[in-house]
Amino acid sequence: MVAPLEVLAFAIGIKPALRFAGEPPEAERWRARGAAVAEGHGIVYVARSEQDARALRDAEALVHPGARRRAPDAEILEAHRALGRGLGYPRCCVEGFVARVVRGVDERADGTRAAERVVAAEDALRRTRVTHARLSFLLPTREALVPFDPCAFDCAPSLRYAAALFAAYEAREPESAASLRARLLAPLSLDASGARSVEPVIEIVFDRF
Numbered sequence: 001m002v003a004p005l006e007v008l009a010f011a012i013g014i015k016p017a018l019r020f021a022g023e024p025p026e027a028e029r030w031r032a033r034g035a036a037v038a039e040g041h042g043i044v045y046v047a048r049s050e051q052d053a054r055a056l057r058d059a060e061a062l063v064h065p066g067a068r069r070r071a072p073d074a075e076i077l078e079a080h081r082a083l084g085r086g087l088g089y090p091r092c093c094v095e096g097f098v099a100r101v102v103r104g105v106d107e108r109a110d111g112t113r114a115a116e117r118v119v120a121a122e123d124a125l126r127r128t129r130v131t132h133a134r135l136s137f138l139l140p141t142r143e144a145l146v147p148f149d150p151c152a153f154d155c156a157p158s159l160r161y162a163a164a165l166f167a168a169y170e171a172r173e174p175e176s177a178a179s180l181r182a183r184l185l186a187p188l189s190l191d192a193s194g195a196r197s198v199e200p201v202i203e204i205v206f207d208r209f
């Protein structure tokens with residue numbers, strides 16, 4: 001199922017396309033609404049044009065979750081770039097992700113291993129001067145404002161995206177938005193598996209929303 005906040009981002013025009021694990025009935029519902037839809041690899045792609053939807057599906061052909069694993073050569077990295085850019089993720093954040101693919105997405109800077117979300121958070125924290133809770137991506141994806149891993153917790157294009165989306169959400173569902181804001185602002189203590197923990201490997205206290 002597609003995350004409601006992503007659907008809102010698509011509707012207000014700040015996200016060019018949607019990608020979600022596909023159930024055919026959901027793809028049909030989007031088609032019935034006149035959206036451009038492509039399907040493949042068990043994934044549904046919704047975009048502004050049929051061409052864009054097909055381009056996303058083709059970009060993911062080598063890197064979808066069921067694809068045969070192969071070393072991250074230039075073609076694989078280009079596929080990740082095309083997918084991330086096509087989904088509207090900021091260039092700096094896409095490059096941050098590509099760098100982790102090269103290194104190994106579960107490999108921390110010190111060579112030990114941790115869950116992908118923990119490694120992404122550590123990378124982001126190293127580049128951050130002011131931590132903004134609206135870029136917290138450690139909630140389940142469907143609750144996060146940003147549907148990608150920001151390169152830093154003060155990444156400018158990510159902050160603009162999250163601010164625009166939150167404003168639209170607040171205008172439509174003020175109570176749900178207030179509750180999301182409180183959850184995003186809560187400090188995070190995560191263990192190496194990415195779970196909340198009393199023995200954290202990473203702690204993030206947000207400076208502001």
Ligand SMILES: [Zn+2]
Pocket residue numbers: 090091092093094150151152155156157158
């Ligand atoms: Zn960024």
